[in-house]
Amino acid sequence: MMSTTSQTSVNHSLFEEQDQIPTQMEFNIPFPSTQAFPPLGCHQSLKSISALVPSLSSEPASSSANFAETLFSTAVQRQREDLTSSLIGGGGGGQLLSLNRSRLNPWAWEEVTDCLMSKRMGGGDNHHLGVSAMKMKKMKARRKVREPRFCFKTMSDVDVLDDGYKWRKYGQKVVKNTQHPRSYYRCTQDNCRVKKRVERLAEDPRMVITTYEGRHVHSPSNELEDSQSPSELSSFLW
């Protein structure tokens, strides 16, 4: 259900989720859907790209490697900037980030810092709360604090691309003005609160928008399998 064995042509573009505009780069490579799909910011994804591109694209290997390198540093840079600007509260991020923060993340700094602090402490909240209190806290967190989010636009037959992590679907919603429902997934790993949303583009149903929210606090679930093949993905933590 999660993937097929067919080779899928994938057009990824990395962009600010809310603006839905490609801001960094686009690339078009044949991407076997059985392989882990790269979530932004993962070392793993970039290894996978750099491993795949030389053999699959018409570009010289060196420029492909440079491309992967660029993609990687850009992703890391953006995440770092995002974290920094969230912590410091200004200046650090670029134009898009500050725009993003002011216009779309208008949450109290205390709560943002809280969230980041707890993430640094190991990602989990280990407080013992009553059920209702826990629920309230959950609800509050869900409304007020958002993890950094990044999107991939992917041309693919399959909705859910295998990114190496194990996801559990927790909701599906028909979004207004779209024919295709949006699906909500959560990482099944304990203490890992990463979520992803999967939806198809209304204008072009062949395009799948995958939005990742948060950072994994663990390695991919299929790390062991993958490590058996050197051309495939190896461990990472993002």
Next chain:
DNA sequence: CGGCTTTGACCCGCGC
């Protein structure tokens, strides 16, 4: 039987 998906209900933020 455990893990996963489905799906209606619910909650909250936001715009008017």
Next chain:
DNA sequence: GCGCGGGTCAAAGCCG
């Protein structure tokens, strides 16, 4: 204040 829409919950059902 109200209604709409997005995001989440949780019970029920499904499947291996």
